[in-house]
Amino acid sequence: MDKPTPEEQRRSALSRRRFFNSVAVGATEAAVLTAIPEKAAAQRASLEAGAGELVKVALSVNGQPHTLMVEPRWSLQHVLRDRLGLTGTKSGCDRGECGACTVLIDGVARYSCLTLAVEAAGTQVTTVEGLMRGGQLGPVQQAFLEEDGYQCGYCTPGQMMNVEGLLRKMPDPTMEQIREGVSGNLCRCGAYAHIFRAVERAAQLKKAAR
Numbered sequence: 001m002d003k004p005t006p007e008e009q010r011r012s013a014l015s016r017r018r019f020f021n022s023v024a025v026g027a028t029e030a031a032v033l034t035a036i037p038e039k040a041a042a043q044r045a046s047l048e049a050g051a052g053e054l055v056k057v058a059l060s061v062n063g064q065p066h067t068l069m070v071e072p073r074w075s076l077q078h079v080l081r082d083r084l085g086l087t088g089t090k091s092g093c094d095r096g097e098c099g100a101c102t103v104l105i106d107g108v109a110r111y112s113c114l115t116l117a118v119e120a121a122g123t124q125v126t127t128v129e130g131l132m133r134g135g136q137l138g139p140v141q142q143a144f145l146e147e148d149g150y151q152c153g154y155c156t157p158g159q160m161m162n163v164e165g166l167l168r169k170m171p172d173p174t175m176e177q178i179r180e181g182v183s184g185n186l187c188r189c190g191a192y193a194h195i196f197r198a199v200e201r202a203a204q205l206k207k208a209a210r
Contacts (some may be wrong), residue, residue: 021146057121061086070117077101077112082125088128088157098187102158102165103127109165109184128157131164139205140164140198149198152188159185163199172203 029081054069061084068083077094080086080103092100094113101112104126131138137145140160150156159182166173166181173181187195 005138017085039181042137055118055184057118059117059120059125061129063124068117072116072118073204074117075113075208076103076115076117076120076125079117080112080125086127086129090154090157092158094194097186098155098158099162100158102161102185104161104165107165107168109162126164128160131160138164139209140167140202143198143205144195147194147198147201149191149195151191155185155187155189157196159187163195163202166199167203171206173199175200 053071055072057068057070059066059068059079060192061080066084068079070083073088075094077091080089081091089103089112090100091113092098096111096114099111102109103112104110104124105115105119105120107126128141131141140163144150144156144160149159162185164181166178170177170181175196178196181197182192182195
C-alpha cells in the first residue's frame with residue numbers, strides 16, 4: 001500500500017479536526033437548547049407558586065378603607081389599577097425604572113410596581129386621584145397644567161406623585177434639588193424643562209395655600 005503523501009495527511013488531519021469540532025458544537029447547542037426550556041419552566045413554576053392562595057389585606061387608599069382578597073405576589077400597582085379601578089397609576093416598565101407607577105406610601109414616593117400589596121397594609125396610600133381637592137386640582141396638578149409639564153401625558157401621574165412627595169419633604173427646593181428629586185421618573189417626550197418649572201410653581205402654590 002502506498003504511503004500517503006504529505007498533502008493527503010494534511011487533508012486527513014483537517015477532516016478529523018472538523019469532525020471533532022462539529023461534535024463539540026453540536027453537544028453545546030444541545031445542552032443550551034435543553035437548558036432553556038428547563039429554565040423557562042422553573043421561572044413559570046416560581047411565578048405560579050402561590051397562585052390562587054388568597055389572603056385578606058386592608059388598604060387605606062386616598063383616605064378610603066378597602067378590604068380585599070389578594071394573592072401575596074400581587075403588586076400594589078396591579079391592585080390599584082385592576083382591583084380598585086384607580087387607573088391614574090400607570091403601568092410602564094414594571095421593574096422600577098420609569099416611575100410611571102409612583103404613588104405615596106405614608107407620604108413617601110414609592111414605585112408601586114415594586115411594592116407588594118400586602119406590604120402596603122397598615123399604611124396610607126395616595127394616588128394621583130388623591131391629590132384632588134374635591135372637584136379642584138391640587139397644587140401640583142395645577143402647576144403641571146400651568147407650566148405644560150407634560151406632552152403625551154403617560155408619565156405625568158407618576159411625575160406628579162414624585163413631586164408631591166418631594167415638596168412634602170422639601171417645601172422650598174433649589175433647582176439642583178428639584179433635578180435630583182425628579183431623576184427617578186423618566187419622561188420619554190423630554191419635557192424636563194417644563195417639569196422643573198412646574199415643581200417651582202407647585203412650591204409657590206403650596207405656600208399660598210397654607
